[in-house]
Amino acid sequence: MSFSSKIVLITGASRGIGAATAIMFAKEGADVVIVGRNEEKLKEVEVECSKFGKKPLVITADLAKDEQVKGIVNKTIDAFGKLDILINNAGILKKNDIKSEGFIETFDEVMNTNLRASVLITNVAIPHLIKTRGNIINVSSVAATSTSVVNSVTYKVSKAALNHFTRCIALELAPHGIRANTVSPGPVETDIFETAGIPEALQNYSGQLPLKKVGKKEEVADLILFLASEKAQSITGANYVIDNGWLLN
Template identity: 30%
Template sequence: MYDFTGKTAVVTGAASGIGAVIAHELAASGATVIVSDLQAEGCDQTVTAIMDKGGKALAFAADVSDPSSMEALVAFAEAETGALHLAVNNAGIGGAQAPVGEYPLEAWQQVMDVNLNGVFYAMRYQIPAMERAGGGAIVNMASILGSVGFANSSAYVASKHAIVGLTKTAAIEYAQKSVRINAVGPGFVETPLLTKNLSQDMLDGLAGLHPMGRIGKPEEVSALTCFLLSDRASFITGSYHLVDGGYTSP
């Protein structure tokens, strides 16, 4: 559907779930994908799976909450492939479940370090690299909870709202420098992180929150993400796009 031949893409949180599916779709469309995650073994597994299908991929274990790690990731992409053109900042954590008045301070800081600071650190080094390459595109993975609240998830909700604001601001700053930056807001999606921690009754309850009556699939998020990275979205920047089965509509 898209032609990313000759392009290098970095995908964080790509060891499994949405990130892995995006990495596969980008590689299938011709990109060389730098598969990054905190878990080195998971990176290697995603890379092997991509290469088994004839795609091009390299693994780089990195911690998005560490700015030096994000700097090294971008430097690796440029050193190994010559340039960086595309990025999906997908890594994130859910955090503790508690009301605001009882939320653990350490858990709050951890969510902010990964979900929000991690996106900022990534873009801090991705954007200059894309300018050196003559332009590029970034998708930051927000959530439906970047636009609505959700009880007992204050840190996660706050971080995702902040990602939307950060995305819009960066998009304005680089709109005339050939770097497009957008955010995607998935609803609840069928990933190992979700399904391994919830019973079937709980999953059914989450499905019922979506007017379509089901939770989403990683491929549905990947389809939107890859479109936004492609030249077909050449006039789209600074936008926040939902893929949520109608969750935010009522």
């Protein structure tokens, strides 16, 4: 796959799946815009992307702030004049219990990052994606359709909503030649569980999955690149699961 003439914007690109996806797009010749809150981590990703001959545009931004989200798209257009591919990858996982006092505060925080930010940046990017007959890929989770893990209701609801949002915009944007799809990983070797305060979860999952392993971020990035490529030109409104059999349990 070659993306030598494509401009790719990736949120949550400072680590994990987002970083792996940015590096892989850079390897395939794309001009990459990497967005995140951790400036130091973004610089590390910038170094890796630059090894393939093109320096990425690095944007430090908080997706919970509307003006910063709008600025991400504006800076991309100012730098490259167009946008071909939008990867909404930013997301957070936080434990919360519907019975707890702080439930609504956590609910708002997770929904703002996992859903609202993706909706907003998509809305702002649409005029530019229409011009290029572009591509939207939203990174969701198998948690969107599973209730097997307790104390993560907000994360699951946010991802379920993201899945349905993707299907809805796929239909609305099809007349403009824009495709929109979702990738739903199962447990993946990233620091999301550690950040959520449950570092033991990843090791526990590896023995429970039918394929007896958790995913690698590069595997998810491979799938994202496939959906962004001409090989997937007839695929829209789909949800691609990559979970080592999680949903079979």
